[in-house]
Amino acid sequence: MARELRADARRNRARVLAVAAEVFAVEGLAVPIHEIARRAGVGTGTVSRHFPTKEALYAAILLERMERLTAEADALAASEEPGESFFRFFATLVHEGANNRGLAEALAGAGYDLDAASVEAGHDVSGRLRTLLAMAQESGTIRSDVEFADVKALMVGCQSHPGGSTDRAALDRIISVVCAGLRA
Amino acid sequence: MARELRADARRNRARVLAVAAEVFAVEGLAVPIHEIARRAGVGTGTVSRHFPTKEALYAAILLERMERLTAEADALAASEEPGESFFRFFATLVHEGANNRGLAEALAGAGYDLDAASVEAGHDVSGRLRTLLAMAQESGTIRSDVEFADVKALMVGCQSHPGGSTDRAALDRIISVVCAGLRA
DNA sequence: AGAGAAGCGGGACGCTCGTCCCGGATTCTA
DNA sequence: TAGAATCCGGGACGAGCGTCCCGCTTCTCT
Incomplete structure (x- = not known):
């Protein structure tokens, strides 16, 4: 074949x-x-x-990028600072999404069912974020009452920042706001 | 006529x-x-x-709702606690948007150019939010380095919370995260 | 180099959606 | 109550998009 x-x-x-x-x-x-x-x-x-199909086209593109992201998440999960690991991965996702509208839309679930495909391929970005969140809460760095859906919504918001692709400072600023709010 | x-x-x-x-x-x-x-x-x-046109249809609907929101913002602006006023209006917008997808999309700018129409009609919701933000920063309640675009992005994020229309607690939770992050 | 397979271009088709139009029905007025 | 003004229904039309197909070109292998 x-x-x-x-x-x-x-x-x-x-x-x-x-x-x-x-x-x-x-x-x-x-x-x-x-x-x-x-x-x-x-x-x-x-x-x-x-x-x-169109979905097949950007699945081919985005899955590769998601693979890199999950690898990064796995590396962070192995580190010794659960709290900072979460914040770092969150920031990475926001930056990545702000510079890649297609990826942001895919992560936001605005597109087709690319999430299922990525899970199947083992590149489950959302799943890794969920894991890192749980670890950070376990370690007491993050408020224990926040849920994964909250984090995802906040991520989508950060990525929707206008001019986020050019104004790196603005992105870092909004990320710091969110992270400060998430802290226990 | x-x-x-x-x-x-x-x-x-x-x-x-x-x-x-x-x-x-x-x-x-x-x-x-x-x-x-x-x-x-x-x-x-x-x-x-x-x-x-389709735009005329939901302009007729949304402008009325925006009128109520700007009135509320004006009342809050006249109060004596700039910081809390901002937080309250922010929460109102998020709740309103979470229960009204059309409004959320309009506020997010996802639709047509409804913003211009609302400004012209004097129901400039975004403008009021901007004003309240400035007042809250003036009073020292909110970090002075955040910009209006940041707040708008965070608002969009909160509104995109899945099930925000049914789970009021989740909405209040994510709002409290954002407000905590915004505090000076 | 020549035959056969593999691939290409871009038009065709089907679908969705917004807007426009006109023959017929409804309401108002005298 | 009859005539005229007004309004209704829903089909027509055009635009935008994804997908499929077929006549022709280009490559590959001997």
Whole structure:
């Protein structure tokens, strides 16, 4: 089943992936497929052959990014400071999402059911955040009454900060507000 | 220009307004006009005659609600505790938005340019929040480095809390987290 | 180099949604 | 109560989008 792809097909596939990653990051998941095809200099048929559905296209892009994020979370979970680990991962997610509208939308659940796919692939970003939260609460760093849904909502809010992709200071400021509020 | 509306026309207009208010609150601004017409027991033409565009329809609904909110903000601004006034108004907005998806989307700027219309009508909810924030910072209750955009982003986050329309405790909890974080 | 397979382009199709329009029904007025 | 003004219903139309398909091109392998 692992048929070799023809050389031009490989090239086109890579072009589409690169363009789509860029476009999704900057403009969100709502960009039309036609537009991605146009910018990649290919026909729409080429896109939909490599990625039968739109969901498949950004799953290919976002799952890779989620893999990196879960790896980072696992490293943090192994560290010795549960509280700081949570704050650090939270900040990472916010920054990542602010610079990648597509990812932010996916994490916010605004898109298709990408969450299920990521869980299945073992790249469950939300799950790691939940784990780190539990550890931080266990250690007494974070208010014990906050729930995971609260944290997720706050994360979505931070990511929605206008100009968050350019104004790094603003992002750090809003993160510090949230983290201060979460502290026990 | 103030031509009297025919009796059946008045009835239909009121039905459409009532149904639309309900539907927008529960399901957000994305519901099709056809669906609103169907639930109101009316043709789509009837809706679009009374409200030439979709934006006009929910402007008619949301502006009234925004009017109440700005009035409340003005009352709070006249009180003697700038800090608490801000927190109270913030909480009001979050609760209101959590129980009214359409309003939350409008405040988040997700919809059309309703903000401009509300400013023109003197029901500038965002503006009032900005004013209360400035007063609270002046009085030293709130960190002086936070900006209005930060507050707005946090508000959007709180409103996006899943099940915020049913779980009032969760809403109060996340609000308390944010307010604690904002304190100087 | 030539045959056959693999891939490409972009138009076609189906769907959803907002807006417009017109023949017919309803209400108002004299 | 009859004529005229007003309003209603819902189908038509156009725009935007995702997906599929087919005639043609390009690559690969011998």
